[in-house]
Amino acid sequence: MKNFTEQRNPDSMQLDEMSIAEMAQVMNTEDQGVPAAINKVLPEITQLIEAVIQAFNKEGRLIYIGAGTSGRLGILDAVECVPTFGTPPEKVVGLIAGGEKAIKDAVEGAEDSEELAVEDLKNLNLTENDIVIGIAASGRTPYVIGGLNYAKEIGAQTGSLSNNKNTKISAIADYPIEVVTGPEVLTGSTRLKAGTAQKLVLNMVSTISMVKIGKAYENLMVDVLATNEKLVDRAKRIIVEATGVGYEEAEKVFDEAGSVKLAIVMILSGASREDSKRALEETDGFVRASIQKLM
Template identity: 50%
Template sequence: MTFTPHYRELRAELETLTTEAFRPELSDIDRLPTLDIARLMNAEDATVPAAVAERLPQIAAAIDAVAERMARGGRLLYAGAGTAGRLGVLDASECPPTFNTDPAQVVGLIAGGPAAMVTSVEGAEDSRELAAEALDALRLTPDDTVVGVSASGRTPYAIGAVEHARRLGALTIGLACNAGSALAAAAEHGIEIVTGPELVTGSTRLKAGTAQKLVLNMLSTITMIRLGKTYGNLMVDVRASNDKLRARSRRIVALATGAPDDEIEQALAATDGEVKNAILVLLAGVDGPTAARLLAASHGHLRAALSAATGSADG
C-alpha cells in the first residue's frame, strides 16, 4: 500500500489527539483474566462523569440557549458520523415517547443517512457538503439549533454541519472529546469533554461515546424540563403508546395528585389519555376542555396552568 501525503498528514494529526493516544501499560491486556479486564474497563468508565462535571457551566449555557429557541418553535438537530451520529439519532428518537415531542422537533442526522445506523458508510464522514445538504433539506431557520458531535472534534461532517448552520443564523453547539478541537472552535457553544486515551486504542465508542451520551442526555432532558415537559421530576408529557407507558401514565398521575384509581381513570378518559391535562383536571377541579385551554395559554407549563386555575403562586 502506498501512503499519500494526505494520509501521512492524517496519521500525524491523529497522533496528536488524546482520544487516539496509545497506552503502553495496557499492551498485555489481552493476557489478563476476563474479570481483571472488566475491572479495568469499569474503572476507566468511572472517570467519565468527572470529565463531564468540569464542563457543566458550558453545558448549562448551551441548554438555556437551546430552550430559548425551542420555546419559539425551533428544532434541536444533531449531526455526526459513526458512533457520534448514532448517539444523536438515538437521543432524538427517544424524545417523542418520553416527552411527546413531534418527531420533527428533535432530529438526528448521521453521515451516510439511515443506513449508516447499522452499516459503516465509508467516506461519508469526510464530506462537509453532505452535512450542508442534509440541513438544507430540513430548511434550517435561526430558531433551530445544530449540535455537531465528534469524539475527535475534527470530523468534517460534524464541522461542516456547524459551519453551515452558523452561516444561516442557527444556534450551534460543538461537542467533542479533545481539547482545542476544530469543532468546538467552529460553534457558538463549544463543549469539550476530555476523557483521555481509550482502553482499546482509538475505540472512541468507549469513554468518549459514554461522555457524548451523558451530554446529549442533558441537552435534551434539561431543555425539555425548561420547556415544561415535566412537573417536578415527573414525566408528564409521556406518550402512552403501549401497555407499559399506559401503566406509567396512571402511576405518574397518581404520584402527582394522590387521587384514587377511579378518579384517575375518569380524568384520563376526560382528557383523551393526556397525563398533564388529567393532573390539571384533578388538582384544579376543572373539566377536560378547560384543562386544555389553560395549558395552551401557559405554553404547556403545568405549574403555570395550575397557578392560573387556582390563583396559587406555587402551582
C-alpha cells in the first residue's frame, strides 16, 4: 500500500521560508482538490449511505470508530445529529481510541490496540442490525481494524473511510471509501486535507441518511430540538418557511403541537392535532406522506 498521506508535498518543500500570504495560498490551493477527490468516489459513498439507511430502518445504529483526528470527527458528526435531527444520543455514536479523555488529550498507545476497539464495541452491545464505519486517514490504524473485524464477526454491516489507496480497512469493510487527497502541506499532518475530506464525507453520510428516514421536509430540519432560545425561534421560523403562515400563527400552532413536524402537518393538512399525530405515526414520521394521507 502506497501511503500518500505520509509523502512530502513538492509545492510546500520551502514552507518554513514562505510568507504568511504564500502559505495561505498554498494551503487554499491544496484544499481545492478535496471536493474533486470526493467526487471520484460518490458512487461508493452512495452505497454506504444506502447501508446506513437500511440499518436505521432495522432500528440499528450508526457507529463511527477512529483514532485521533478521525475519531474526533466521528464524534463531532454523531453529537450534532441530536440537536439537528432530534435523534436519541445512542442512534449515532462516535468511538475514539482512548475514550473520552482522547477527545482533547493524546492517549498513548490506544490507537495501536485492536482489543480496545472490541471492548468498546462490546460495551455498546453491538448487534447485527448496526453499521460500523471505521475512519483512518492512513487506512491501517489497528484500533479501527480491530473494530471492523469484530463488527463483521457478529454480522454487523461495515464501512470504511480512508485517504489512501488499497488500504487495510478497505479490505475488511463491506462498503469502503478511499478519498485520496495526496500529500499534506505539512507532511503527515492529516488533520488538514485528509481531515477536511473526512468531515465532508461524514456530513453526507449522516445528513442524507437522516433525510431519507423522514428527518426533513423540503430542505428544512423538521425534527430540530428546540432546547434553547435560539432554537425555539428557529423552530417557529421553520414552520413559517414550510407553511407560509405568519410568525404569530406559527408560534401558536407550535405551542399546541409541541413539535415542528406536527405543527407543519396540522397547518398544511388542516387536520386536528390528534389526526395529524396519527398520520405521522402511520407514515413513520414523513411529513409529506402524512399531509398526503390527510388530504
